[in-house]
Amino acid sequence: MSERKIIDARGSFCPGPLMELIAALKLLQVGDEVEILSTDQGTAKDVPEWCAKVGHETVESGEKDGHWYVVVRKAK
């Protein structure tokens, strides 16, 4: 597993956190982790929902310092 990649999508309206995550996962290996930072509260719901649909693993999610974060492990 490589070092956890961080995508700072705070303040990103377009393409937005989930689109950034989808694009980033295509460049990672199975088992790699990526952490997405977002100022959009919907990210904390949208990302785990999408991961469940596709089969990637949501490692953790929450709120800290005024933004939301979700850690995803590429599972396939």
Add this chain to the structure above:
Amino acid sequence: MSNKVLIVGGGLAGTIIANGLCRHIGAELRKGDVSITMLGTTDTHMYQPGLLYVPFGKIRERELFRPQRKVLDKRVIFHVDPASNIDVDNKKVTCQSGAVHEYDYLVIATGSRLMPQNIPGMEEGAHWLYDLDGARKMRTALDEFEGGKIVVNVNAPHKCPVAPLEITFMLKEYLEGKGLWDKSEITYTYPIGRLHALEPVAEWAKPAMDESGIKYETFFNTKEVDPKAKSISSEEGVTLDYDLLVTIPPHAGAEVITDSGLGDGGWVPTHKTKLLREGSTDVFVCGDTTNIPISKAGSTAHFEADTVIDNLASLLTEGRWARDYDGKVFCFVETGMKTGTYVWFDYKTPPNPGAPSQMIHWFKLAYNRLYWLSARGLL
């Protein structure tokens, strides 16, 4: 000793910067204190947003092109010699011809490219309009289309985020015009849980599609295309049949970026307001090439380029930083063949598109001509 500014990439971002810089540092260029060199991949400049109109026969192909030499200020030294290696440690760029260019300031504006080959079956089974060859083939496919199921499929990452919606609504009106809508069906697919990345645009698009009878499938990330069965499947487990598949293929950055070890996927890690490569003070990155989580669009390239021009000019003449990029993006949105709207936002201001109107559509058509003033750094 003169300062050498080297621009890698002759697309919109690189061209605006080259021309804009000439206007700001005319005295230094005259005295020979500064030189500006551009390394391009082609001698022709293409107005990429015009490709949208090609499949519908709404633009003549030659309107899309100008000789790059004529678009560029005469003071810019221009080579058609694609970069093969960018060495930021030793401040030099090697070209495919073997020529080596040193620099004091480097601008990387190598753009993005289509990667349909990354999805099994897509090259064989799909049409797209994001390059001229694809747009021509799509025009032929539409000419021959006699009705049936059309899937408009969007993949991440991709540039020009509003184009997929424009294509969808224009397709519907095109089919109505040919008397084929009654025996046709359009399904629009999008990777996330709404119809567009921008929430207000998605909120506008959903009722507009409902009213138009356009179907949609969200959370659709393409797994594969089966050209024989004429079906497209998603990672989420949905399969759609099609008679005509129109796709926005996934994109990647330029090969020279990955080959030079400057960024995964061809995207260069870039400071979101300084537009400097992370870890560099003399390497600017502009347009699609950055990894900034912002729209990959001509408008983004334009506003970023204005910032780079101001900072480069200020650094070269006064040795100081001028200003930061605020994340501004402005995009026209064609909402059909006769109406349009627009959307703008920056890092702090959320988008708020207005009601579509014929006047905005006309302005977009006018911009199709005004683009050449943008590229020349005048607009």
